[in-house]
Amino acid sequence: MRKLTLGHSDLVVSEYCLGTMTYGTHTDEADAHRQLDMARDAGVNFLDTAEMYPVAPVRLETAGETEAIVGRWIAKARPEDLIVATKITGSGSAAVKDGAPITPARIRAAVEASLRRLQVECIDIYQLHWPNRGSYHFRKAWAFDPSRMDRSEVVAHMTEILKCAQDLIVEGKIRHLALSNETAWGLATWLHLAQAEGLPRVLTMQNEYSLLCRLFDLDMAEACALEEIPLLAYSPLAAGLLTGKYAGNVTPENSRRAHVPDLGGRITGRVFEAVSGYLAIAHEHGLDPVHMAIQWVLTRPARTLPIIGATSLDQLAHLLAGADVVVPDEAKSAIDRLNRAMPMVF
16 A cells, blocks of 8 residues: 655555444444454555544434544554544534534543544544534535625634644644635635644645545645645545446445435436446446546545545455556546536536
8 A cells, every 4th residue: 555645744644544434333343343454454554533423324322432443443453653533523413412513622522532432642633524614515515605604703713723723732632633524715714824823734634525526626626736735535436326336226235325315415316327427437448446436536636535434344355456556547538528528416
């Protein structure tokens, strides 16, 4: 597994980041630990989790269980070069009592809880799962209304969060602050405030990105490329759509769609036509569609790392088998043509 230095840091991470959001619901602890062993043996040293996990469904009573499962593996395996990223839950989530927003007090309590569950002394990358003010992610673009936001309140909030992060870094509890489900304006403002106030610079951005979800490609890609903010791309297989297992609008037993029928708003009138197109491109160029979709993420103009996730050991083995696959230029050109013909399918 190839390694790289992550953004403006000294963290050396694998190109693949292992996502863990199903650990505790669709993946039991024993299988989760086998997955972590397999990923480690393949050279993956980068894990992503969150205090609200596991998902599908997200529940207050299960929040934190994924971190605890990962923590018990860390205590047992003691991997030397492991880099762990986790997140504080954003406003309005069922995983937090009363859907409380992110505040300095909430961050302090959440960091302490994550440290205990993960059984680590310091969290390498601490991410804000989504901003308090909301954003256009999670299929909310159709009703996105930034005119309702109060700029002065947002900036004041960002400043107090950066100051809190600074204190936590000094105390040795986190190494870097990072963002998730943010916008180009949000990223630019976080960076401006950090520079102006001498506060921590955000390290990474974690937004959804795949062949089917290309919101990142414009303003966000420009901001991240020029500011050297790597994208940690979640759902690079579009919640399984790009594997082809849902082609023809089917729902396999025990699949994610069996629990979330619309796959979080990704099932639309055009999505299966687009999926068929990408499957055809993979077939034409002798590529496994899963490997093509994951490796394509690594070819993007802004530095982008895929977060891979699996509910079973077999699925993870299949994902890892594609680590050295190269997507030829002809396939990338065909992908570009299909995206122009069928953009924004969900």
